[in-house]
Amino acid sequence: xxxxxxxxxxxxxxxxxxxxxxxxxxxxxxxxxxxxxxxxxxxxxxxxxxxxxxxxxxxxxxxxxxxxxxxxxxxxxxxxxxxxxxxxxxxxxxxxxxxxxxxxxxxxxxxxxxxxxxxxxxxxxxxxxxxxxxxxxxxxxxxxxxxxxxxxxxxxxxxxxxxxxxxxxxxxxx
Numbered sequence: 576x577x578x579x580x581x582x583x584x585x586x587x588x589x590x591x592x593x594x595x596x597x598x599x600x601x602x603x604x605x606x607x608x609x610x611x612x613x614x615x616x617x618x619x620x621x622x623x624x625x626x627x628x629x630x631x632x633x634x635x636x637x638x639x640x641x642x643x644x645x646x647x648x649x650x651x652x653x654x655x656x657x658x659x660x661x662x663x664x665x666x667x668x669x670x671x672x673x674x675x676x677x678x679x680x681x682x683x684x685x686x687x688x689x690x691x692x693x694x695x696x697x698x699x700x701x702x703x704x705x706x707x708x709x710x711x712x713x714x715x716x717x718x719x720x721x722x723x724x725x726x727x728x729x730x731x732x733x734x735x736x737x738x739x740x741x742x743x744x745x746x747x748x749x
Contacts, residue, residue: 577600578595580594582606582640586610590609590611593616593629594615599620600621601619601620606624606629608627608629611682612632613633614634616637617638618637618639619639620641621644621730622735623643624645626645626650629649630650631652631654632652638657638658639660639699640659640660642662642664643659645653647668648667649666650669650670651669651670651672653672653673654675656677657675657677658677660680661681661684662675662681662682663682663683665688666685667687667689669686671690671691671692672692674698676696678697679698681699681700683705684705685705686701690714694715696715697718701721702720702724704721706723706724708727714734716738719738719739719740720739720740721736721740721744722740723745725744726745
């Protein structure tokens with residue numbers, strides 16, 4: 576049902592709204608520029624899926640695996656990523672507003688040139704993530720592992736890393 580709903584939304588240029596998916600998988604599906612509104616994904620696996628320029632409004636990903644998927648230039652508002660795996664996922668140029676990432680493992684993820692407004696990250700693994708040229712506004716961090724993450728050209732003024740692991744992070748002079 577998941578793959579069919581996503582393929583149908585892309586084909587007909589409609590949104591995926593008010594749906595719930597459990598224990599399903601989608602492989603190599605292109606849902607770029609698709610809107611997801613009030614959707615719940617539980618224990619779903621996404622393999623090589625393209626979510627670029629997709630919009631996520633009040634969407635929950637719980638215990639999902641979207642490792643190596645493409646979420647570049649996506650928009651997130653009021654959404655939650657909880658207990659998910661996203662190693663190597665591309666979030667480049669995404670916009671996160673009032674979104675939470677909790678207890679998730681996103682090592683090597685690309686967050687370059689993203690914007691974060693009123694978001695929270697807690698209990699996440701962002702080891703060796705790319706956080707270059709990121710705009711951070713009202714970001715709350717709790718127990719996030721940023722070991723060897725790249726913060727090149729990312730202003731960190733006002734960001735509280737006191738409860739985070741920041742060993743070996745890469746910074747620029749600016």
